[in-house]
Amino acid sequence: MAILLNHVSYVYQAGTEMAVTALNDINLKIPDGQFIGLIGHTGSGKSTLVQHLNGLLRPTKGALYYDGEEYYSQGFDLKRLRSKVGLVFQYPEHQLFEADVFSDVCFGPTNLGLDRKEVELRAYTALKQVGIEDEYFYQSPFELSGGQKRRVAIAGVLAMKPDVLILDEPTAGLDPKGRDEILDQIKALQKESGITVILVSHSMEDVAKYVERIIVMNKGGVLFDDIPQKVFHEYEKLEEIGLAAPQITYIMNRINKELLPVSTEVKTIEEAKNEILRAMRLQHD
Amino acid sequence: MGIIKTSKLIFEYIRRDEDGNVEGITRAIDNVDLDIQQGDFIAILGHNGSGKSTLAKHINAILYPTEGTVWVDGKDTSVEENIWDIRQKAGMVFQNPDNQIIGQLVEEDVGFGPENMGVPTKEIRERVEESLKAVGMYEYRKHSPNRLSGGQKQRISIAGVIAMHPKCIIMDEPTAMLDPNGRKEVIRAARALHEVEGVTIVLITHYMEEAVFADRIIVMDEGRIEMQGTPKEIFSQVEKLKELRLDVPQVTLLAHELKKSGLKLPDGILTIDEFLYELERITGKQNTPGKMGIL
Ligand SMILES: Nc1ncnc2c1ncn2[C@@H]1O[C@H](COP(=O)(O)OP(=O)(O)OP(=O)(O)O)[C@@H](O)[C@H]1O
Ligand SMILES: Nc1ncnc2c1ncn2[C@@H]1O[C@H](COP(=O)(O)OP(=O)(O)OP(=O)(O)O)[C@@H](O)[C@H]1O
Ligand SMILES: [Mg+2]
Ligand SMILES: [Mg+2]
Numbered sequence: 001m002a003i004l005l006n007h008v009s010y011v012y013q014a015g016t017e018m019a020v021t022a023l024n025d026i027n028l029k030i031p032d033g034q035f036i037g038l039i040g041h042t043g044s045g046k047s048t049l050v051q052h053l054n055g056l057l058r059p060t061k062g063a064l065y066y067d068g069e070e071y072y073s074q075g076f077d078l079k080r081l082r083s084k085v086g087l088v089f090q091y092p093e094h095q096l097f098e099a100d101v102f103s104d105v106c107f108g109p110t111n112l113g114l115d116r117k118e119v120e121l122r123a124y125t126a127l128k129q130v131g132i133e134d135e136y137f138y139q140s141p142f143e144l145s146g147g148q149k150r151r152v153a154i155a156g157v158l159a160m161k162p163d164v165l166i167l168d169e170p171t172a173g174l175d176p177k178g179r180d181e182i183l184d185q186i187k188a189l190q191k192e193s194g195i196t197v198i199l200v201s202h203s204m205e206d207v208a209k210y211v212e213r214i215i216v217m218n219k220g221g222v223l224f225d226d227i228p229q230k231v232f233h234e235y236e237k238l239e240e241i242g243l244a245a246p247q248i249t250y251i252m253n254r255i256n257k258e259l260l261p262v263s264t265e266v267k268t269i270e271e272a273k274n275e276i277l278r279a280m281r282l283q284h285d
Numbered sequence: 286m287g288i289i290k291t292s293k294l295i296f297e298y299i300r301r302d303e304d305g306n307v308e309g310i311t312r313a314i315d316n317v318d319l320d321i322q323q324g325d326f327i328a329i330l331g332h333n334g335s336g337k338s339t340l341a342k343h344i345n346a347i348l349y350p351t352e353g354t355v356w357v358d359g360k361d362t363s364v365e366e367n368i369w370d371i372r373q374k375a376g377m378v379f380q381n382p383d384n385q386i387i388g389q390l391v392e393e394d395v396g397f398g399p400e401n402m403g404v405p406t407k408e409i410r411e412r413v414e415e416s417l418k419a420v421g422m423y424e425y426r427k428h429s430p431n432r433l434s435g436g437q438k439q440r441i442s443i444a445g446v447i448a449m450h451p452k453c454i455i456m457d458e459p460t461a462m463l464d465p466n467g468r469k470e471v472i473r474a475a476r477a478l479h480e481v482e483g484v485t486i487v488l489i490t491h492y493m494e495e496a497v498f499a500d501r502i503i504v505m506d507e508g509r510i511e512m513q514g515t516p517k518e519i520f521s522q523v524e525k526l527k528e529l530r531l532d533v534p535q536v537t538l539l540a541h542e543l544k545k546s547g548l549k550l551p552d553g554i555l556t557i558d559e560f561l562y563e564l565e566r567i568t569g570k571q572n573t574p575g576k577m578g579i580l
Contacts, residue, residue, distance in 0.1 A: 247535040251560065255564065283568065
């Protein structure tokens with residue numbers, strides 16, 4: 001059930017003076033069940049790319065395939081695609097529109113034609129998954145704080161139980177605990193039900209902690225596509241294109257250069273701690 | 286009195302049904318006393334819904350106290366004829382840039398504030414140029430702001446506030462949508478405004494590393510000020526911050542964890558330089574592992 005991108009290019013306002021090439025000849029394979037991080041400088045084309053995956057934007061050149069079927073080919077069911085490939089937008093406000101939080105989350109599953117009971121069960125479960133308490137269920141989504149809105153928008157997509165879940169900067173605006181809670185939930189979901197997750201993020205720390213593959217976009221093209229350790233190893237190149245490595249990568253590199261031989265390929269604080277302790281013991285043996 | 290002062294500030298959002306009957310009341314600010322001096326750099330941290338944006342909107346006279354008083358540069362924000370003055374003194378960068386983009390072209394958008402203030406046309410042009418350069422968006426001046434990426438929009442709204450030359454800038458999660466470099470640029474711009482021009486900065490953020498540069502950190506919880514102090518004082522309290530749904534910078538956390546494993550490191554390490562210095566201090570001495578306390 002992979003998604004395939006074959007020489008995909010996209011130009012906003014093609015043919016006008018204001019034409020912007022947002023994607024330039026992208027080739028990618030997104031197999032089932034992967035947890036993928038999509039990073040890149042602002043304006044590098046991440047949001048444009050993910051909007052292609054669920055059929056919101058149509059490539060100017062090239063083609064996409066879902067399950068071997070070409071997008072927009074004859075008989076291709078776009079509505080079905082959108083129920084399989086769920087996208088949480090970068091700005092949650094764009095996704096909220098119902099009178100109250102609960103109805104808002106019910107909207108997607110209702111559209112799938114599920115019966116009322118199933119719809120409400122899913123909405124309830126999804127809201128709990130993102131940590132929204134019952135007291136907010138019947139409030140207007142517009143009267144929530146920034147981080148609360150984002151949670152509701154994520155719940156709306158979770159309730160559709162997509163096979164591919166795309167989150168466009170889901171943690172922007174979430175408090176640190178909320179960030180960990182939501183990403184932990186999504187990681188667990190991905191493990192249990194084998195869904196594919198694509199996480200668009202500017203937080204290198206989050207990406208390092210959760211994903212197994214990183215796609216780095218630069219000016220509409222793919223610069224790197226590899227495991228996190230390999231990608232962050234190139235931190236100097238990442239900096240050249242407006243990115244960075246997690247702070248932990250810099251710490252380990254400095255220790256390695258100035259103090260002690262340690263592995264620079266650690267991804268979490270826990271790993272870093274153990275690595276430093278190990279190196280210190282070795283030094284004194 | 287400082288440039289921003291609040292006394293016993295309380296704010297309640299009141300929700301009504303179609304007939305105007307009260308459906309619910311949320312107390313978003315609960316008895317807050319605050320005194321920020323001209324030239325301070327303050328960071329405000331707090332969980333989602335803790336009242337940060339609500340507090341910020343009081344400083345810009347977008348919301349008025351349910352109880353208590355807010356003064357900006359000595360002027361009471363609840364007095365109607367002060368509002369114009371207050372909004373020029375205290376510029377606000379909102380959480381979502383879409384809410385404040387007005388112009389058809391980037392340069393119009395950025396020029397809108399100074400134009401409204403009656404700044405002469407020639408000076409508007411200079412201010413637009415200078416503030417777009419400050420956020421690294423000068424080459425986009427002829428673009429339509431609605432067609433920019435998320436992070437680009439955010440930088441345009443920051444330029445719009447800088448162009449008004451306010452005495453105080455309140456930034457409500459200005460870096461939430463920016464890439465690491467853009468985040469550094471915005472923080473650098475804020476620090477430069479603070480250090481060179483003496484502008485008062487109030488920075489609301491969920492990125493703990495950004496709060497390291499503040500003179501003082503205020504931590505909010507359930508509408509109240511729960512902690513206040515220097516970055517070192519605040520980030521020394523790792524467990525307490527975690528209880529408040531917050532965090533500390535990675536380097537601080539790593540040092541804290543190593544300390545728990547027995548290394549003799551101080552609390553509240555904030556930078557990589559500091560961490561390396563301390564680590565070198567304990568590894569540099571050719572002690573036995575036992576003495577270093579790792580075993
Ligand atoms: N509606 C639009 N019309 C014209 N150009 C656009 C439009 N949306 C985006 N662009 C341009 O396309 C390019 C890619 O934008 P995109 O939103 O995909 O970037 P992004 O990587 O998601 O950035 P960010 O991290 O800031 O969200 C940018 O140069 C942007 O200015
Ligand atoms: N327009 C509104 N109407 C009713 N209640 C509101 C409104 N805006 C915010 N609230 C409520 O007031 C409280 C404080 O919200 P506020 O937006 O100040 O939080 P915040 O600290 O800025 O959170 P975040 O980190 O998510 O931006 C929350 O409980 C929120 O649900
Ligand atoms: Mg984007
Ligand atoms: Mg807020």
